[in-house]
Amino acid sequence: MDILSLVPFIIVLLIAGSLVWWLLRGHKKIGQRFKKIANTINGTVKTSLLRFPEIQGDYQTIPFKIKYRGRGQYSPPQIRLVMLRKPPFKLSLTKENLGTKVSKKIGLAKELQTGISDFDEEFFIQSDNKSRVLSYLSRDNIQETIKNIYDKGWRLSFTKKHFELEKDLDKDYSFQIGGEEIATLLKAMDLLIRNLE
Numbered sequence: 001m002d003i004l005s006l007v008p009f010i011i012v013l014l015i016a017g018s019l020v021w022w023l024l025r026g027h028k029k030i031g032q033r034f035k036k037i038a039n040t041i042n043g044t045v046k047t048s049l050l051r052f053p054e055i056q057g058d059y060q061t062i063p064f065k066i067k068y069r070g071r072g073q074y075s076p077p078q079i080r081l082v083m084l085r086k087p088p089f090k091l092s093l094t095k096e097n098l099g100t101k102v103s104k105k106i107g108l109a110k111e112l113q114t115g116i117s118d119f120d121e122e123f124f125i126q127s128d129n130k131s132r133v134l135s136y137l138s139r140d141n142i143q144e145t146i147k148n149i150y151d152k153g154w155r156l157s158f159t160k161k162h163f164e165l166e167k168d169l170d171k172d173y174s175f176q177i178g179g180e181e182i183a184t185l186l187k188a189m190d191l192l193i194r195n196l197e
Helices: 003-041 098-105 117-122 130-137 140-151 179-194
Strands: 044-046 054-059 062-069 078-083 091-095 123-127 155-158 163-168
Touching: 003 044, 003 054, 003 062, 003 179, 054 179, 062 179, 078 179, 091 140, 117 123, 117 140, 123 130, 130 140, 140 155, 140 179, 163 179
Parallel strands: none
Antiparallel strands: 044 054, 054 062, 062 078, 078 163, 091 123, 091 155, 155 163
8 A cells, every 4th residue: 555545544534633623622612611601600511522512500490501502604603591491382582673674564474563662663573372472571571671681682582392592602612601691691581481470
């Protein structure tokens, strides 16, 4: 076997080694960041070789997870806070923007209107249970909590399985979200969830 026949094999090994090094470096940075956050909120960092580390814990008896998702082809890196309790309805709130306005104008999307003009002007609301959502969103403390979440750059949704907050990040691995911000969000999510009961 001559040396030239080994060149493709060596190139593949170098590329694979670089990829593994890059992934492990990212996992380490996320793990370090998550340890600081976990210490503030009494959470635990769970690690895995194949996935990014995540924080797990309980807030007022509601289990939660905090996850990092790396940059996708068309999406920035994100951090997600998931409260593991099943919502009684689906709810999606999006800040009104040109896209939501155009979608409504041409009939691609329908939204719920709460009848509260400043809230309706700020948010594009969709749900599978109009009457319950309108009753829920009519409360001042719920509106205020939702606005505070969005003012911090987070998005809120109630899915079929859980309650979720997510935030786009500017940089991979070195985001500037602290434990105090997460603690405030956990408290806000707890208020939103308990007001459903």
